[in-house]
Amino acid sequence: MSDTPSDCSAGDCTEHHTVVTEADVEALVRGICFKTGPPRAVGVEVEWLVHELREPRLPVSPERLRAAYAALRTVALRSALTIEPGGQLELSSPPAASLMECVRTVSADLDAVRTVLRRDGLTLVGLGADPWHPPRRFLREPRYDAMEAALDRTGPAGRAMMCTSASVQVCLDAGHEDPGPLGVGRRWWLAHTLGAVLVAAFANSPLLGGEPTGWLSTRQLLWMEIGAGRAGAPELDAEPRGAWARHVLDSPVMCIRSEDTPWDVPERLTFREWTRSGRPTREDLDYHITTLFPPVRPRGHLELRMIDAQPGDDGWIVPLAVATALFDDPEAAETAYRAVKRLTERAMALPAPHNPLWLDAARRGLADPELHDVALTCFTAALEALPRLGATAEVLDTVTAYLDRYVRPGRCPADDLLEQLRDADGRAHGKDIHP
Structure with missing residues (x-):
């Protein structure tokens, strides 16, 4: 979602130039990163190459790219339009009161963006x-200069992430204080365990x-x-x-900003x-968290x-609808929680995404039998829940088609790309891959 009052970096009435202590930070x-209450809003951030x-x-x-993005700046969009370091385009929806409001808003914005780019x-x-x-x-800004310098210390993955990756990021309310399917503790745990299933699917x-x-x-x-x-x-086995x-206190500072000199890394x-x-x-502190x-x-959220x-x-x-159903519908949330508990041993070995569960999800997808079984259970529960969340027949058909094409046979879109690569009719080495 685009910046909202619940955004940890958006601030509150505290003076931003006040020096903070360890106790202040905690x-x-x-108080800011977990705004609790009954789940009501949903959002999505869609990145594209x-x-x-x-x-x-x-x-x-x-x-x-500069000319195209300048043209896009003249288009009236409800979503926030931003550009990533490598020139990827991102639309961040405003917080929506329902799944379908979010889908309609972003769909309309994407239609407008595609028209200009075409x-x-x-x-x-x-x-x-x-x-x-x-x-x-593509972007030459102090933030990204500092980020590149910091990430280069761990190898080439940082530059690839900055400049060649894209995602669908689903934004959901943190949940209320009470225990149960929609409570903040349950949703935090579910996100870190079900997250591996979403990686695989x-x-x-x-x-x-x-x-x-x-x-x-x-x-x-x-x-x-x-x-x-x-x-x-x-660590997942602690109060969120x-x-x-x-984690915020013990994570490395990426950069110390300056107005008139290169940022220190x-x-x-x-x-x-x-x-x-x-x-x-x-x-x-706000900047460090970003x-x-x-x-x-x-x-x-x-x-x-x-x-x-x-x-x-x-x-x-599809991921927006499935994730929203599995988190915001109490019955589906309970089903998902019980299903992913089977994955606990692999999930708790190390914090995500470095534990065996997440590694297997990224490497093997739904070819992993346990992940496949859990994904089937979760997608089925999501489909049953979506009408209760007001999903249209078109959204239900889209999710059903994904379930039938990928989840039931234990596949994911990556398998389609690899099949095209292996095809013997001259499409080897990615020459004619058309996602």
Whole structure:
């Protein structure tokens, strides 16, 4: 969702230039990053690669992207339009009161965006990672200069993530204080366990450089390679607010901003250490939180960040609908919770996404028998719940088609790409892959 009062970085009445202590940080994170109450709002952030319409393997020049994005800035959209470091396009919906309100808003905005891009010979492509083009920075801003410098210390995965990846991020309310299917503790646990099932069911990034990587979700592999400090979750067997507050304090500071000099990129300085040795402000804390990329990020609401971008014009609707049903319908939430409990042993070995469950989901998808069984149960429960959430027949048909094409046979969109790659009629090495 685009910035809302519940966004952890949007702030409150506290003076942003006030110096914060460890105790201040813990109190602020606990109070701002989890806004509790009955689940009411839903949102989605859809990221897309932007490719040539007729020759998708040809790189789009920065000049053409700039012209296209300038044209898009003149279009009236309800969703927030932003550009990612490699030139990927993102639409972030406003908080919606229902699933269908969210679907209609983003669908209309995407139609408008596609119309403008098509006039420039460009198109939106739903893939979790670009299968053809190497990382190339489009945006030259201090934030991304600092991010690149920090992530380069752990290898090439950071640049690939910044410049060649795309996702569907589902945003749901944190939940109320009471225990039960819609309580914040249950939803936090469910997000980190069901999240692996969503990785497996929607894996759609098996290629880099036109070659198979050995992973069905290479995008998820990139996040794992960035490291637990930047892209990992906190311990799951602890109270969510306290666990996230400790994680924020103990995660490395990506950069220290400056108005008139290059931003400093410290090594091995945690925010906790910064509060002891320096004078970070509330504004520094807010910014620090935006540099953490766990698979589930609390921003007042819960941001589910683990789903690859999906193929087709309306492929993004399926993960949005399924996740919303499994979290916001009490009956479906209870079914999903009981189903994923079978995965607990693999999920609790390490925090996501570095535990065996998430690794198997990214590498094997629904070829993993246990993940396949749980996905079948969860998709079936979601389909039963969607009419109770007001889903239209068109949305139900879209989810049903996905269930029949992918989930029942234990497949995911990545399998389609790999089949095209293996085809013997001249489509080897990704030459004619058309997601």
